[in-house]
Amino acid sequence: MPYLVRRILTLLLTVLFVVLLTFSVFRIIPGNPALTILGPEASDEQIALLEAKLGTDRPLPEQFASWMRGVAGLDFGDSLRFSEPVLHLIGSRFPVTLSLALLALLLTTVTAIPLGIAAARSKGKAVDIIISIGSQIGLAIPSFWMGIILILLFALTLKWFSVSAYVPWSENPLLAFKSLLLPSVALALPQIAIVVRYLRTTMLEQLHLDYVRTARSKGLKESTVYYKHVLKNALLPVVTIVGINFGELLAGSLVVEQVFTLPGLGGLLITGIGNRDYPLVQGMVLMIAFIVITTNFIVDLSYRWLDPKIRLK
Numbered sequence: 001m002p003y004l005v006r007r008i009l010t011l012l013l014t015v016l017f018v019v020l021l022t023f024s025v026f027r028i029i030p031g032n033p034a035l036t037i038l039g040p041e042a043s044d045e046q047i048a049l050l051e052a053k054l055g056t057d058r059p060l061p062e063q064f065a066s067w068m069r070g071v072a073g074l075d076f077g078d079s080l081r082f083s084e085p086v087l088h089l090i091g092s093r094f095p096v097t098l099s100l101a102l103l104a105l106l107l108t109t110v111t112a113i114p115l116g117i118a119a120a121r122s123k124g125k126a127v128d129i130i131i132s133i134g135s136q137i138g139l140a141i142p143s144f145w146m147g148i149i150l151i152l153l154f155a156l157t158l159k160w161f162s163v164s165a166y167v168p169w170s171e172n173p174l175l176a177f178k179s180l181l182l183p184s185v186a187l188a189l190p191q192i193a194i195v196v197r198y199l200r201t202t203m204l205e206q207l208h209l210d211y212v213r214t215a216r217s218k219g220l221k222e223s224t225v226y227y228k229h230v231l232k233n234a235l236l237p238v239v240t241i242v243g244i245n246f247g248e249l250l251a252g253s254l255v256v257e258q259v260f261t262l263p264g265l266g267g268l269l270i271t272g273i274g275n276r277d278y279p280l281v282q283g284m285v286l287m288i289a290f291i292v293i294t295t296n297f298i299v300d301l302s303y304r305w306l307d308p309k310i311r312l313k
Helices: 003-028 033-038 044-054 060-072 086-121 126-140 143-157 173-206 210-217 222-259 265-274 278-306 308-312
Strands: none
Touching: 003 060, 003 278, 033 044, 086 126, 086 173, 086 222, 086 265, 086 278, 126 173, 143 173, 143 222, 173 222, 210 222, 222 265, 222 278, 265 278
16 A cells, blocks of 8 residues: 555544544533533523533434534534634634744744754854753743743833734734744744754764765765755654644643733633533644644655655655
8 A cells, every 4th residue: 555545544544533532522521511511500491402502412423423524514513602603713713823833833943953953063062062051941941931031021121022912914914923923932942942952862873874974985065964964864853853843832822822812722722611612622622633633644744755765665
């Protein structure tokens, strides 16, 4: 079976498992969801009406079949809190969260790769020590705490940025970028530290292999050896880390958005949980899981470009 077909089948099976798991988790939670939402003072008639709306009054196989039909048609039902389709609510908030995660991923990539190369080329020297110390600090400070520090320093003290002033990309791209820069930096710093450490380690491992000695013996410049040969081979595990970290960036952005009061999925999820809005929470969990699964699928495909040997297997 071709590699691409196997990966697509794996993707579909994973999505099916996530759908089943999402459905099951919200069904095995103890208690009556309708009673939990309405409160103990609700009448039996009110509870029965809400159960019919949620579909919890039907047998589990019928509930699952209905849920699968809705998911297949991208219909996650209506939000109990906002009385709007869940997909519409997610779509209105998702661009903010996605922009934040992608900008953080971009900052991670363009910052971590040069720093990782510099640390590997300067092993044991001052540059390597400084980068290593910075990486340890980046790993030790949580994103939300880093966000608070950035607000205190750049927004309240230096007044270079304005907090609580998100501007959509469609209105003003420059102001939109400025409103997302601080939260994206807060998200990116721990990821930069992780990628720098992995890249430094993998590059140092590659430098001891035979092909590097062969390249140097041919008289190639040191920069050519590093950037054309060593870096490409060292990127394979780094791409894996970056792909996995994209899911962490999405999850972390939900918290950082609250620190910077951004109108993204974070506030929507907290509102859904606080109001026991099960259709909304289910839809958001499934959507985020699908994005993470798709990202990992793209990372798997990128291996074939980074390592031609995978194409032969």
